[in-house]
Amino acid sequence: MNTRFSDGDTVRISHRDDERHHRVPAYVKGHHGTIVRVCAPQVQPEMSAYHKPGEPMRTVYRVRLDQNDLWSDYTGRKSDTVEIEIFEHWLESVNHAP
Amino acid sequence: MPHDHDDLTPPGVPHKHPFQEDHPEPQTYHQLLGVALHEVLIEKGVYTMDEMRARMERIEGVSSETHGARIVARAWLDDDFKAKLIDNAFAAIKLADMDPGYAEITVLENTPSTHNVVVCTLCSCYPRSLLGRPPAWYKSKSYRARVVREPREVLAEFGTPIPDNQDVTVHDSTAELRYIVLPMRPAGTEGWSEDQLATLVSRDSMIGVARASDPE
Numbered sequence: 001m002n003t004r005f006s007d008g009d010t011v012r013i014s015h016r017d018d019e020r021h022h023r024v025p026a027y028v029k030g031h032h033g034t035i036v037r038v039c040a041p042q043v044q045p046e047m048s049a050y051h052k053p054g055e056p057m058r059t060v061y062r063v064r065l066d067q068n069d070l071w072s073d074y075t076g077r078k079s080d081t082v083e084i085e086i087f088e089h090w091l092e093s094v095n096h097a098p
Numbered sequence: 099m100p101h102d103h104d105d106l107t108p109p110g111v112p113h114k115h116p117f118q119e120d121h122p123e124p125q126t127y128h129q130l131l132g133v134a135l136h137e138v139l140i141e142k143g144v145y146t147m148d149e150m151r152a153r154m155e156r157i158e159g160v161s162s163e164t165h166g167a168r169i170v171a172r173a174w175l176d177d178d179f180k181a182k183l184i185d186n187a188f189a190a191i192k193l194a195d196m197d198p199g200y201a202e203i204t205v206l207e208n209t210p211s212t213h214n215v216v217v218c219t220l221c222s223c224y225p226r227s228l229l230g231r232p233p234a235w236y237k238s239k240s241y242r243a244r245v246v247r248e249p250r251e252v253l254a255e256f257g258t259p260i261p262d263n264q265d266v267t268v269h270d271s272t273a274e275l276r277y278i279v280l281p282m283r284p285a286g287t288e289g290w291s292e293d294q295l296a297t298l299v300s301r302d303s304m305i306g307v308a309r310a311s312d313p314e
Binding site: 023025027062067070074075076079081084086 | 202219220246247248249250262265266267268269270271272273274275
């Protein structure tokens with residue numbers, strides 16, 4: 001399967017709502033991160049949660065975000081991070097226009 | 099693998115969004131008294147978090163016989179196995195004649211420079227095949243909300259203060275991957291067997307809220 005992003009790419013997590021079940025917590029929406037791992041494609045939860053096939057499958061990525069970017073009042077180290085799994089259809093390219 | 103939480107929509111409600119009640123926080127007088135007593139006993143050194151953890155794990159039937167503890171002990175003894183585990187945990191665990199349970203099981207190695215801790219902020223995804231049933235606190239709204247926002251404070255409350263020169267990486271398990279933490283091997287365990295080492299690996303140390311226990 002073709003994957004849109006590779007390790008090291010900077011991405012933005014889409015800042016949009018979806019009233020269906022989706023696997024993107026609000027605290028990461030709109031934030032920038034770095035792809036640290038390309039994982040296997042999975043069925044889309046927006047459909048599979050309702051017993052629909054959820055196809056085509058979408059690639060899942062591990063995205064690393066800076067804690068200090070997520071929380072303006074973060075008190076830990078500058079280099080503390082969150083790593084989270086995000087489906088490709090929730091990621092936007094910031095290197096060039098999508 | 100499809101997402102594996104059950105359809106939790108209450109009966110009679112149109113199927114719109116999966117629904118799950120959160121575990122309530124302690125609220126009643128006696129619940130709060132229990133929390134306060136626990137904190138005082140820890141503070142006064144009557145018992146430690148490690149002792150309480152061992153007791154709770156015994157009550158809940160979690161033992162060093164869990165696959166997770168064995169995997170960690172083997173990784174401490176065998177560098178080649180450890181390298182395979184970090185590269186492709188599913189394949190490595192299969193080769194060791196154990197059932198990884200999930201295709202994308204991922205092993206996160208703690209090092210002197212980075213401490214890893216796992217949460218599922220959206221629900222309670224957990225590597226049951228390797229660690230058994232998730233503890234109630236793992237599913238609580240408080241843990242899920244706080245550990246991504248103030249991990250150092252939460253870890254300190256678990257009896258695991260993180261030094262200022264060590265990074266904390268929080269792993270939010272939101273889709274199909276499952277994680278176990280590979281804690282650092284405690285000092286003073288040179289020459290120990292896999293069975294002996296596995297006794298030092300608590301469930302909590304593989305979630306990342308504790309370190310492996312020190313030998314007595």
